[in-house]
Amino acid sequence: MAELGYEFVGLHAITSLEIPDLAQARRLAELTAEHGLAISPVLLTKVVDVAQITRALAYTRINWLQLHHQWSMSGLVELHNELRRHGSPAGIILLVDPTTALDRRLVDELLHLVDFVILDHSAGGTGRLLSSDSVRRALEVIDPGRVFMAGGLDAGNVAEIVRRYNPYAVDTQSGLLNSTGKQDPEKLAAFIRAVRGASAGELLPEKR
Numbered sequence: 159m160a161e162l163g164y165e166f167v168g169l170h171a172i173t174s175l176e177i178p179d180l181a182q183a184r185r186l187a188e189l190t191a192e193h194g195l196a197i198s199p200v201l202l203t204k205v206v207d208v209a210q211i212t213r214a215l216a217y218t219r220i221n222w223l224q225l226h227h228q229w230s231m232s233g234l235v236e237l238h239n240e241l242r243r244h245g246s247p248a249g250i251i252l253l254v255d256p257t258t259a260l261d262r263r264l265v266d267e268l269l270h271l272v273d274f275v276i277l278d279h280s281a282g283g284t285g286r287l288l289s290s291d292s293v294r295r296a297l298e299v300i301d302p303g304r305v306f307m308a309g310g311l312d313a314g315n316v317a318e319i320v321r322r323y324n325p326y327a328v329d330t331q332s333g334l335l336n337s338t339g340k341q342d343p344e345k346l347a348a349f350i351r352a353v354r355g356a357s358a359g360e361l362l363p364e365k366r
């Protein structure tokens with residue numbers, strides 16, 4: 159994935175951040191560091207226990223966290239403070255379901271506590287596109303430069319999404335899998351080609 163040009167790889171720890179369950183994520187993070195790969199592992203979880211999250215980041219030495227849960231502001235403040243107290247350098251990518259009520263003040267508060275938001279369905283891994291109305295409404299109050307777009311992206315639709323919304327990053331899972339549920343090398347390569355093509359303005363000249 160690093161060779162193809164992927165900049166992040168999500169390591170799923172969706173329902174558990176217990177240390178024994180994280181051995182593989184830790185090993186993968188070690189391998190990317192040992193080989194000096196230009197790809198950042200991201201620990202992806204729905205777990206909301208701040209102490210467990212802090213321990214999991216320290217154990218795996220992963221520096222990116224994807225919180226695929228709708229956190230309360232007080233929960234985020236607690237997490238932010240706890241990570242600081244432990245000297246954790248972890249960046250946070252927080253789920254925002256664009257169908258929920260959003261206003262600029264709430265978003266500004268969020269963006270003081272996290273690095274990016276990921277626009278996706280709350281469930282995650284659905285393979286379904288978000289409605290364009292809900293995305294447009296969300297981007298009226300969220301700077302696209304702080305947004306990962308997700309939800310049903312694949313090589314066939316991602317260029318249009320990049321052109322239309324100009325997000326910081328795009329994220330996909332289902333769109334890279336073959337019929338047996340494994341990552342398909344051709345789909346991986348095609349997705350990157352489509353993203354790079356759209357980013358360079360080769361497919362469609364105007365952004366937004």
Ligand SMILES: O=C(O)c1ccccc1N[C@@H]1O[C@H](COP(=O)(O)O)[C@@H](O)[C@H]1O
Pocket residue numbers: 168172202204226278281282283284285286308309310311329330331332333
């Ligand atoms: O894939 C899952 O099972 C999953 C479960 C819970 C939260 C997130 C999950 N996956 C993440 O969802 C986005 C979008 O996925 P898709 O392209 O729509 O399949 C992506 O970050 C997945 O890693």
